[in-house]
Structures are given as structure tokens and as C-alpha cells.
Amino acid sequence: MKKSFIAAIVLSFGLVACGGGGEASTETTTKEKPKSMLKKTIDPMQDKGVGPITSVTIDAEINQEMASAGKEVYEKMCTACHKPTEKFIGPAPKGVLDRRTPEWVMNMILNPEQMVKENDAAKKLLMEYNGSPMANQNLTEEEARQVLEYFRTL
Amino acid sequence: MKKHNLFLPVIAALMLMVSCGGPQGGAETFKKPGGALSSNAAERVYVAPGEYDEFYAFLSGGFSGQLAVYGLPSGRLLKVIPVFSVDAEKAYGFNEETKPMLETSFGFVPWDDSHHPELSQTDGTTDGRWIFINGNNTPRIARISLETFETVEIIEIPNSGGNHSSPFTTENTEYVVAGTRFAVPNPQRDMPINEYKGNFKGALTYISVDPEDGDMEIAFQILMPGFDYDLSHSGKGKSHGWTFFTTYNTEEAHTLMEIGASQRDKDFIAAVNWKKAEEYLAAGNFKEVPANYVNNELDEDSHTATSTKHTTVKVLIPEDCPGLVYFLPTPKSPHGVDVDPTGEYIVGNGKLSADMSVHSFTKMLNAIENELYDGEAYGIPILKYDEVLAGIVTEPGLGPLHTEFDAFGNAYTTFFISSEVVKWKVGTWEILDRVPTYYSVGHLMIPGGDSKHPDGKYLVAMNKITKDRYLPTGPEMNHSAQLYDITGDKMELLLDFPTIGEPHYAQAIPADRVMQHSKKFYKLDENTHPYKALNENETRMERDGNDVHIYMTTIRSHFAPDNLQGVKVGDVVYFHVTNLEQDWDVPHGLAVMGARNSELLIMPGQTETMKWIPQREGVYPFYCTDFCSALHQEMQGYIRVAPKGSNPELKWSLNE
Numbered sequence: 001m002k003k004s005f006i007a008a009i010v011l012s013f014g015l016v017a018c019g020g021g022g023e024a025s026t027e028t029t030t031k032e033k034p035k036s037m038l039k040k041t042i043d044p045m046q047d048k049g050v051g052p053i054t055s056v057t058i059d060a061e062i063n064q065e066m067a068s069a070g071k072e073v074y075e076k077m078c079t080a081c082h083k084p085t086e087k088f089i090g091p092a093p094k095g096v097l098d099r100r101t102p103e104w105v106m107n108m109i110l111n112p113e114q115m116v117k118e119n120d121a122a123k124k125l126l127m128e129y130n131g132s133p134m135a136n137q138n139l140t141e142e143e144a145r146q147v148l149e150y151f152r153t154l
Numbered sequence: 155m156k157k158h159n160l161f162l163p164v165i166a167a168l169m170l171m172v173s174c175g176g177p178q179g180g181a182e183t184f185k186k187p188g189g190a191l192s193s194n195a196a197e198r199v200y201v202a203p204g205e206y207d208e209f210y211a212f213l214s215g216g217f218s219g220q221l222a223v224y225g226l227p228s229g230r231l232l233k234v235i236p237v238f239s240v241d242a243e244k245a246y247g248f249n250e251e252t253k254p255m256l257e258t259s260f261g262f263v264p265w266d267d268s269h270h271p272e273l274s275q276t277d278g279t280t281d282g283r284w285i286f287i288n289g290n291n292t293p294r295i296a297r298i299s300l301e302t303f304e305t306v307e308i309i310e311i312p313n314s315g316g317n318h319s320s321p322f323t324t325e326n327t328e329y330v331v332a333g334t335r336f337a338v339p340n341p342q343r344d345m346p347i348n349e350y351k352g353n354f355k356g357a358l359t360y361i362s363v364d365p366e367d368g369d370m371e372i373a374f375q376i377l378m379p380g381f382d383y384d385l386s387h388s389g390k391g392k393s394h395g396w397t398f399f400t401t402y403n404t405e406e407a408h409t410l411m412e413i414g415a416s417q418r419d420k421d422f423i424a425a426v427n428w429k430k431a432e433e434y435l436a437a438g439n440f441k442e443v444p445a446n447y448v449n450n451e452l453d454e455d456s457h458t459a460t461s462t463k464h465t466t467v468k469v470l471i472p473e474d475c476p477g478l479v480y481f482l483p484t485p486k487s488p489h490g491v492d493v494d495p496t497g498e499y500i501v502g503n504g505k506l507s508a509d510m511s512v513h514s515f516t517k518m519l520n521a522i523e524n525e526l527y528d529g530e531a532y533g534i535p536i537l538k539y540d541e542v543l544a545g546i547v548t549e550p551g552l553g554p555l556h557t558e559f560d561a562f563g564n565a566y567t568t569f570f571i572s573s574e575v576v577k578w579k580v581g582t583w584e585i586l587d588r589v590p591t592y593y594s595v596g597h598l599m600i601p602g603g604d605s606k607h608p609d610g611k612y613l614v615a616m617n618k619i620t621k622d623r624y625l626p627t628g629p630e631m632n633h634s635a636q637l638y639d640i641t642g643d644k645m646e647l648l649l650d651f652p653t654i655g656e657p658h659y660a661q662a663i664p665a666d667r668v669m670q671h672s673k674k675f676y677k678l679d680e681n682t683h684p685y686k687a688l689n690e691n692e693t694r695m696e697r698d699g700n701d702v703h704i705y706m707t708t709i710r711s712h713f714a715p716d717n718l719q720g721v722k723v724g725d726v727v728y729f730h731v732t733n734l735e736q737d738w739d740v741p742h743g744l745a746v747m748g749a750r751n752s753e754l755l756i757m758p759g760q761t762e763t764m765k766w767i768p769q770r771e772g773v774y775p776f777y778c779t780d781f782c783s784a785l786h787q788e789m790q791g792y793i794r795v796a797p798k799g800s801n802p803e804l805k806w807s808l809n810e
Contacts, residue, residue: 136737
């Protein structure tokens with residue numbers, strides 16, 4: 001009796017130590033629904049996303065100089081996946097500010113890894129586009145702002 | 155019951171060691187009272203997932219020709235940097251951009267034997283800018299950038315054969331040196347081998363390193379007698395301005411060397427005053443002689459290497475340059491020569507000697523000043539042994555090879571024959587400790603252990619024979635390395651890990667001196683490759699006679715263009731692929747069916763070129779080899795090949 005008891009303890013000790021991270025106990029199940037299902041749908045025009053941009057001021061008139069700088073950045077860094085007016089690898093930016101806040105757009109450019117993990121709208125887009133990741137092209141905030149201004153001209 | 159309570163943990167501990175440690179680790183810990191568990195050896199080398207190691211260690215790949223990067227203390231392999239051998243994984247020596255890196259005066263040489271990594275130094279401290287390594291067989295020195303962890307320059311060493319005592323640095327990386335192990339006829343010519351004596355010469359080469367960009371040039375060579383120049387180290391502190399080279403085969407034997415080169419009780423350490431050499435050069439007291447060597451450099455912005463031929467070298471002849479070289483008699487066939495952190499002591503590791511001789515730099519200067527000579531050899535004064543000797547480490551072990559130092563006045567020497575590391579006190583020559591190695595240790599390495607400021611903490615012993623240390627893998631076993639803790643009075647074995655090729659020597663550096671400068675990607679803006687395509691609008695195909703150039707881009711997850719037509723049998727096709735990604739660790743690969751080289755592996759922002767010669771008409775797939783996104787498996791395309799002699803129109807498209 002004693003022998004088998006010792007062996008069992010030794011064995012389980014060995015397993016835990018070598019296996020690492022194995023769940024020792026199962027959690028008690030609750031009837032609560034998973035958090036995500038309880039979440040309210042966020043109004044996209046209120047959703048600023050997650051990332052460095054918390055507030056963007058947009059003038060009534062388009063700043064043409066900024067927009068043309070943005071066009072240049074966009075053509076260099078973005079067109080491999082985004083055509084200005086038609087769906088391609090990713091969505092077309094035409095009219096994006098009718099669907100999204102400027103902060104959300106800039107955060108998606110500047111912080112895509114966190115956005116597709118934590119922002120529901122971004123998560124949905126990732127699935128809609130078959131898991132094709134939004135590449136982080138390491139634009140500066142200034143460049144992202146210029147690209148945003150260019151989007152207004154489309 | 156109480157009795158059992160005490161008993162249980164012991165059994166559990168034993169069980170753990172057997173099941174986790176493996177038979178060897180287990181056997182080793184059982185041998186010593188206390189063992190690895192009670193000393194927390196496992197804890198001291200454990201680097202938790204996601205955590206970083208404390209040191210970068212660079213272990214030479216030996217006959218693999220490469221350089222392996224490990225983390226210490228974990229012993230985790232971080233990367234293998236291709237240096238002297240082609241590497242299909244990284245397309246090194248296979249893509250058009252890096253082929254020139256392996257050019258030599260003999261043409262393209264796809265392999266070498268890499269021995270001694272050496273970190274660049276500023277004021278005698280490793281500075282994390284570059285690491286140098288020697289190619290032994292077709293004499294070369296490579297410089298590797300520690301921003302990109304890529305080989306960025308290789309220079310060939312002329313008048314040399316077996317570049318072994320290399321590429322040890324001076325204390326501000328003014329020079330790295332290259333002493334020839336094998337003497338060769340000078341000038342190189344067809345002559346009887348048995349007329350070696352007096353006709354074969356050994357060249358000691360000083361390669362200057364540009365302090366800004368690291369550019370290497372051969373500054374001068376010293377034409378020495380036809381001995382074998384085995385290893386070297388430059389002075390530091392008070393001995394800055396000098397380099398010490400060990401010699402063997404001062405007998406000048408040309409056959410059955412294991413007997414012929416082991417006749418004399420003493421060989422020499424050659425002490426070279428390189429500041430004096432600079433004076434002779436400035437005074438024009440040198441010969442410019444024909445030499446045949448190349449210098450290959452990688453341009454970081456075009457990601458492309460070029461190979462430049464050189465035809466002459468400046469040579470200094472010791473007989474014509476008094477004060478340039480002196481010989482320090484040293485028993486017997488000394489292998490390593492190691493200078494302690496103060497620069498005062500020059501340790502001759504006399505591999506066939508019972509004792510180890512340590513010379514004093516101060517006494518050497520005095521002997522030179524007072525001309526305390528014991529004759530000369532080929533016009534080079536031989537200093538009197540007793541007048542330069544600082545002390546003797548008496549019977550420390552069998553077959554001393556190499557010594558490194560800690561910051562507390564201790565030296566650590568490897569003994570090949572007796573398979574051990576011995577710790578001794580510099581100045582008193584007293585033996586303090588010894589530990590076994592498994593088995594037949596060659597070099598050892600302490601981070602900063604050959605510099606003015608050793609970073610200490612660990613010692614890595616690199617062993618020539620592995621035998622039963624790991625699970626057997628057929629007749630060939632990877633070499634082994636052992637990590638020892640040297641912070642206490644006694645050295646303590648912590649870890650045992652396999653290595654790549656033969657790790658002759660290694661260097662290590664605190665991680666923060668390197669990691670902060672590590673490059674994450676190449677900026678597209680700075681790409682100057684002549685065949686770049688910086689966006690999909692620039693992608694195209696162009697014909698130039700039988701050459702077809704494809705300007706292609708990659709981004710997660712497609713090639714642009716991905717349908718290629720207009721190529722025919724008899725063409726030479728160049729895939730120039732620019733990776734448009736601008737983020738860390740997002741390379742794309744390219745593999746084309748039937749390519750008789752390797753894949754491409756293109757870093758973000760980089761352009762690489764694959765040469766592909768279509769042999770049969772048909773339609774051939776190409777695809778991305780590096781899993782890049784959830785749609786990686788969709789990252790593919792086709793190239794259509796028309797029959798020889800046809801005249802197909804070039805057509806390229808994406809999404810048409």
C-alpha cells in the first residue's frame with residue numbers, strides 16, 4: 001500500500017515538473033455567457049480603435065498639399081493590397097470616413113497588430129478578408145495623417 | 155510516516171533528474187555530492203520563455219565555414235550566420251547579390267574552415283560593432299555587421315597558406331592580424347618541396363579597419379622565416395602597439411611534421427612592434443611586391459556585393475627593419491598566446507611542455523633595450539629566455555592550448571590531453587582549481603576574456619570529442635560545449651550543449667551592447683538596388699537579348715506579377731524580388747521549380763535576385779517558402795516557358 005502511494009506521488013510530481021504549465025484542476029462551469037456575446041455593438045462612428053491616435057482634427061476643407069503627400073505615401077506603401085476605389089486584398093479606402101472615425105483609420109494604419117486582436121470592427125474585417133493581415137508598414141504619424149487626408153479626396 | 159516524509163522528496167528529486175536530465179546529465183550530477191539540483195544549476199541557466207539571454211555568444215563553425223550565435227546562459231541557438239560557405243537557407247552564395255562575397259583569386263570558393271571569431275574593440279573593450287572571423291583554408295578574413303548579423307566584407311590574404319593566427323584585433327581595432335600557419339614559397343613558384351628551408355616564408359599580415367565604416371585593407375605584411383605561425387594576440391594597455399605570434403616548426407621540417415616539427419625544446423613567440431612598422435612604412439622602407447587577392451564588400455543599400463581585385467602589397471623585411479620583430483623563446487610548440495587584461499603578461503601555452511611559461515612585457519622591453527640576446531634567427535634577435543620570463547605555472551596539466559582571463563587576476567587554461575580547465579593566479583602562478591571537460595577541450599571563452607575588461611561570469615569550454623554526451627546520432631556527433639559558472643572560487647559546470655561544425659573559438663558580449671543597434675528591416679526609401687521595384691506599378695518584365703529580367707514584389711500574401719509569359723528555352727531568367735514589407739521579421743521566400751541553386755529569402759525592404767534557366771517548355775509554379783500569413787499557402791504563381799527558337803511576347807499580370 002505504502003509503496004504504491006509513494007510511487008503515485010513521485011509520478012505526479014515528475015509529470016508536473018516536466019510537463020510544465022499543465023492545468024491541474026478544471027474550472028467549474030458557469031451559466032454566464034462569454035463576455036464577447038454580452039458586448040454591445042459599438043457605433044462605428046464613435047469607435048476610435050486602439051493605438052496611439054486618440055484625437056484627430058479635420059478641417060472642413062481638404063488640405064491639398066497634405067493629400068498629395070499622402071497619395072505618394074499610399075502609392076508606395078499601401079497599393080500592393082489596397083486599390084483606391086475597389087476591393088482587393090483589403091478593402092478600398094474610398095469613402096472610409098463615412099464608415100469609420102479618422103482615429104480608427106489612423107490606428108489601423110499605425111497599430112494593425114493590436115487592432116485586429118482587440119478591436120471588434122478590425123477583427124471582423126480580418127475574417128472577412130480571409131485572415132489576410134493588415135501589414136504594418138511602419139508609417140510615421142505624420143505620414144498616416146497625410147494618407148488620411150488623401151482618402152478624403154477619393 | 156514521518157520517515158517517509160523525509161524520504162519522499164529525495165526519491166522525487168532522483169526521479170526528476172532521470173526523467174528530465176537524461177542519462178548523462180543525471181550520471182554527472184550523481185557523481186558529485188550535492189549535484190546539479192542542490193546547486194540550482196538548472197535555475198541558473200534557465201531563461202524563461204519570452205525572456206532574453208544575458209550574453210550573445212559567437213561560436214565559430216569550424217569546418218562548416220559559418221558562425222553560430224548562441225544565447226548565454228541558456229545555450230539556445232539564435233542564428234547561424236553564413237560567412238565562408240554557401241547557405242541555401244539564406245541564399246548566401248546562391249543569389250546574384252551575394253555570389254561576389256565568395257570570390258577569391260582562385261575564383262568562386264563555396265567553402266572554408268572558420269576558426270576564430272573576434273569582436274571589434276574600443277579602448278580594449280568589446281564594442282558590439284562588428285565581429286571578424288578567419289577563413290583558414292583559402293586565407294581570408296570576414297567582417298560581420300552586428301546591426302544586420304550579415305557578412306558584409308571578406309578580404310583575401312595573399313602570400314599566406316592556412317590563415318590560422320587570425321583575426322585577433324588591436325585594442326582600438328586599428329588592425330586585425332593574419333599570420334600564416336603554413337609557410338609557402340615566396341614569391342609563390344614551382345620548386346622542390348624538400349628545398350623548403352630558407353626558401354619558404356611566413357607572412358604576418360596587418361589588415362587596417364576603417365574606424366567609421368569598418369572597411370578592411372591590407373596595410374602591410376612582414377615577411378618572416380618559414381616557421382608555422384599558430385596563434386596571436388595583440389598587446390593592450392602598456393603593451394598596446396605590439397602583437398605576439400606563437401610559432402612552431404622552427405625546425406623548418408617539410409614532412410612528417412608530428413615528429414619533424416617537435417624536435418626543439420623551445421620554439422618562439424614572435425613579438426611584433428606594429429607602431430614601429432608604421433614608422434618604416436611612413437619612411438618608405440618597404441617593398442611593394444606583386445600579390446593577387448580580392449576584397450569583397452556588401453553594399454547595405456543595394457544589398458549587393460562587389461568583388462575588387464588587388465595586385466600589390468607592401469612588405470617589410472625584418473632584417474631591413476631593426477626593432478620590428480623579436481623572438482621570445484618559449485617551450486614547446488606553443489599553441490595559444492594570450493595577454494592578460496593589464497597587458498603585462500604574455501602566456502605561452504606550450505602544448506608539448508610540462509610547464510607553462512609566462513613572459514613579462516616589462517622584462518621584454520628591458521631585454522630589448524639592453525640587447526640581452528641569445529643569438530638571432532634570420533636577422534631577428536632572440537631574447538634570452540630567463541630575461542623575459544615572468545614565471546612558470548608548474549605542471550598544471552597535459553597539453554595546454556589556450557588561456558583566458560577574468561576581471562580578478564585569474565587565468566583559465568584548457569588542457570587538451572587531460573581534458574580539463576585549470577584556474578590559476580596571474581602573478582603567483584598558483585593553481586587554484588581544476589574541472590573536467592567532456593572531452594578533449596580546445597579553446598575556451600570568457601565574455602571579454604581576451605580584452606582589457608573581461609565581463610566574466612561564465613566560461614565556455616569547446617570540446618573536440620563528444621562521444622557519449624548526447625543521444626547517439628550515428629558515427630558523426632556534433633561537437634560539445636560546456637558552460638561553467640566562474641563567479642565563485644570553484645568553477646561549476648552548469649550546462650552542456652551541442653554546437654555546429656567545430657567551434658574552435660568563440661567570443662561573447664553583454665546583450666545590451668548589441669541588441670539596441672539590431673536592425674529590424676531595410677527601408678524601401680533607402681533601397682538602391684538597380685533592379686528594385688518599389689511598388690506594384692513598377693513591376694514588369696524586360697528582355698535584353700536572351701536575358702529576361704522580372705521586376706517582382708512581395709507582400710502578404712502575393713507576388714506581383716504572378717502570371718509570367720514570354721520566356722523561352724534558351725533564355726536566362728532573373729527574378730528580381732523586392733519585399734515591400736516594412737515590418738520586423740516578415741521575410742518572403744521564392745522557390746522556382748527546377749532552379750539549380752536555392753530559394754531566395756528576402757528581408758523586408760530588400761531586393762534579391764534568383765537566376766533561373768528554363769530547360770523544358772511548359773508551365774512551372776513558383777511559391778513563397780517562408781510562412782508569411784494565413785494565406786501563405788496561396789502565395790504562388792506560374793511562369794510559362796515557350797519552345798526554343800520561338801518568339802513569345804512578354805506578358806505579366808496579377809489578378810487578370
